[in-house]
Amino acid sequence: MEKFKTFTGVVAGVDRANIDTDAIIPKEYLKSIKRTGFGAALFSDWRYNNDGSDNPSFVLNKPETAGAQVLVARNNFGCGSSREHAVWAVQQYGFKVVIAPQQDDVPAFADIFRGNCGKNGLLTIEMPTAQVDEIFQTLEKEPGVKATVNLEAQTVTVHSASGDKVYPFSTDPVLRNKLLNGLDDIAQTLQYAADIAAYEARH
Amino acid sequence: MSKTLFDKIWDAHVVKDLGNGEVLLYIDRHLVHEVTSPQAFEGLRLAGRKVRCPERTFATMDHNVPTDENRMNITDPIAKAQIDALTDNAAETGVTLFPLGDDRQGVIHIIGPEQGIVLPGMTVVCGDSHTATHGAFGSIAFGIGTSEVEHVLATQTLRQKKPKNYKVEFTGKLQKGVTAKDMVLKLIGIIGTAGGTGCAFEFCGEAIRALSMEGRLTICNMAIEGGARAGLVAPDQITFDYVASGNRVYAPKGAELEKAIAEWKKLTTDKGAKFDHELTIDVSDLAPQVTWGTSPGMVTDVTGEVPALDAVPEYSPVDVRNALNYMGLEPGMKMTDISIETVFLGSCTNGRLEDLREAAKMIQGKKVAKGVRMIVVPGSEAVRYAAEKERLDRIFVEAGAEWRYAGCSMCLAMNPDKLKDKERCASTSNRNFEGRQGKGGRTHLVSPAMAAAAAVAGHFVDIRNV
Numbered sequence: 001m002e003k004f005k006t007f008t009g010v011v012a013g014v015d016r017a018n019i020d021t022d023a024i025i026p027k028e029y030l031k032s033i034k035r036t037g038f039g040a041a042l043f044s045d046w047r048y049n050n051d052g053s054d055n056p057s058f059v060l061n062k063p064e065t066a067g068a069q070v071l072v073a074r075n076n077f078g079c080g081s082s083r084e085h086a087v088w089a090v091q092q093y094g095f096k097v098v099i100a101p102q103q104d105d106v107p108a109f110a111d112i113f114r115g116n117c118g119k120n121g122l123l124t125i126e127m128p129t130a131q132v133d134e135i136f137q138t139l140e141k142e143p144g145v146k147a148t149v150n151l152e153a154q155t156v157t158v159h160s161a162s163g164d165k166v167y168p169f170s171t172d173p174v175l176r177n178k179l180l181n182g183l184d185d186i187a188q189t190l191q192y193a194a195d196i197a198a199y200e201a202r203h
Numbered sequence: 204m205s206k207t208l209f210d211k212i213w214d215a216h217v218v219k220d221l222g223n224g225e226v227l228l229y230i231d232r233h234l235v236h237e238v239t240s241p242q243a244f245e246g247l248r249l250a251g252r253k254v255r256c257p258e259r260t261f262a263t264m265d266h267n268v269p270t271d272e273n274r275m276n277i278t279d280p281i282a283k284a285q286i287d288a289l290t291d292n293a294a295e296t297g298v299t300l301f302p303l304g305d306d307r308q309g310v311i312h313i314i315g316p317e318q319g320i321v322l323p324g325m326t327v328v329c330g331d332s333h334t335a336t337h338g339a340f341g342s343i344a345f346g347i348g349t350s351e352v353e354h355v356l357a358t359q360t361l362r363q364k365k366p367k368n369y370k371v372e373f374t375g376k377l378q379k380g381v382t383a384k385d386m387v388l389k390l391i392g393i394i395g396t397a398g399g400t401g402c403a404f405e406f407c408g409e410a411i412r413a414l415s416m417e418g419r420l421t422i423c424n425m426a427i428e429g430g431a432r433a434g435l436v437a438p439d440q441i442t443f444d445y446v447a448s449g450n451r452v453y454a455p456k457g458a459e460l461e462k463a464i465a466e467w468k469k470l471t472t473d474k475g476a477k478f479d480h481e482l483t484i485d486v487s488d489l490a491p492q493v494t495w496g497t498s499p500g501m502v503t504d505v506t507g508e509v510p511a512l513d514a515v516p517e518y519s520p521v522d523v524r525n526a527l528n529y530m531g532l533e534p535g536m537k538m539t540d541i542s543i544e545t546v547f548l549g550s551c552t553n554g555r556l557e558d559l560r561e562a563a564k565m566i567q568g569k570k571v572a573k574g575v576r577m578i579v580v581p582g583s584e585a586v587r588y589a590a591e592k593e594r595l596d597r598i599f600v601e602a603g604a605e606w607r608y609a610g611c612s613m614c615l616a617m618n619p620d621k622l623k624d625k626e627r628c629a630s631t632s633n634r635n636f637e638g639r640q641g642k643g644g645r646t647h648l649v650s651p652a653m654a655a656a657a658a659v660a661g662h663f664v665d666i667r668n669v
Binding site: 016017018020022023026027028030031032033034035045050075076079080081082083084085087105106107110111112115116119120172173174185186189190192193195196199200203 | 218219224225227238241252282330331348350351362430519522525615636638
């Protein structure tokens, strides 16, 4: 897995809550046996018209958001299926980070989706709703605005025309270490091969 | 220390505490299907790794397979590639495969219990969110992504953070015709699709105890729709009788079974154990449920109406408006005035023998309404044989429904069974997201009897009055 440290990219926002995995990648695209080629499938029901042409009113089809690398959404992003293809679609489109609001009992990301993101190095950031509201307001005024995401410093800096706005975030330390160093889960687990064998011997 | 059922099973499967809030959890059973496994097996091959425990790994083809009589000749080249990949992967690694055409093939979450692969006290995973189904045995069962599938294949373990415990108690006695499906839809309507995030549900109470094994499988199946990783029911005599019955090839028998049952009886939540969340639902007045929107939480009583835009606590008026636009409905419409064109009876939620019996009872001697198409898809070949032995297939066919072979079918439109744009369907499956059953398809989730009754009437009816 590639190391994730810091990058600057265009921000795109999809202002809907409860975006489920069927919306992120419809099932027709799950038939591939490869790990690649899912970028075109991202949000396809919203992105394309029935004849396959681009739907010009969808945010990802606007010229300002071309090449976007930071996705901002609303809560419970990624609910529904466990299909990791949803993560691959987001990542292979070009996004490196997804930001969603966490408020009271309502989570920013659905559990399985968030876990799958960690396995692929797609960073998920939870922010207070007020801050996500602010980012959407900035996007409204300045479509195509860029942001710098720094995993080492744990900050998202939105480069608004009226000045930089810094949003700190926190990440699970184990996950952060893994992303910063590009570590392979299976290799790490196999360090405990003796423990696994001992467990199997006992049962 | 007082422990919950979940705690007990979890603690018994910890290989190592990784010291950072994560443990290495041993996985007793790894269920596999053709859609989420190809990249995992490929990853294994590329890294030069083997499957650690092929004897704990069971695979089938269910999502992609056609369900008609031409199913053995798969015309979709991409589906065929996926199915061929699983066949090759199983042969190469020694994983047990129930392929298309085999008597034991079917929807993975139907054949797991059927074959005795899943038992109380186990940890069970699969690259599919409805793995939660198997919690009905008193096991920790949850869905994982393809990277984790690869991890389990390579190490027979998973790195996991322990979820919180969420007790959901169902009290009271169900009215005639009201089912486990209605219970779980009601739950999701109350807590929303994120209500259980970060938690494992324990379903308990008299209304759970009164359910058959199949009813419990239905409820646990939809735990994920309420946001939870898993949903468990403590095993009891109903569970033990189920395991002992039929020909569950992979379950213990005779003296071994008696020994196992003695252990399984310890799988209960201790008195005084603490839950992080608790909810009680009285089912005495529970009406049959019907979803109206594009999420399982957008649901109401069949006697109710499509809600006003601002009357749905979990969703903003904009969300509700979007959902109603997609579904072609207006606030205030009576649920019983909603006409349907298609009825799908099947899926890992409600594709079992009791589901088919309930629907057959409702439709016997009647006809599917003009303009309505009904497909009945047994959840497994074993269910199909059993249903045909009871001549349930004859009842459905005489009523004008199509009788199919086993597969995930119209639950998720990955195979030829799908809805067209704006086609409205009464479905016994588990998700009504936009496009779930086909782009533009309009899904209403209901119980088997409700689906059958809607097929006859051409619209939703309160089956308590039928």
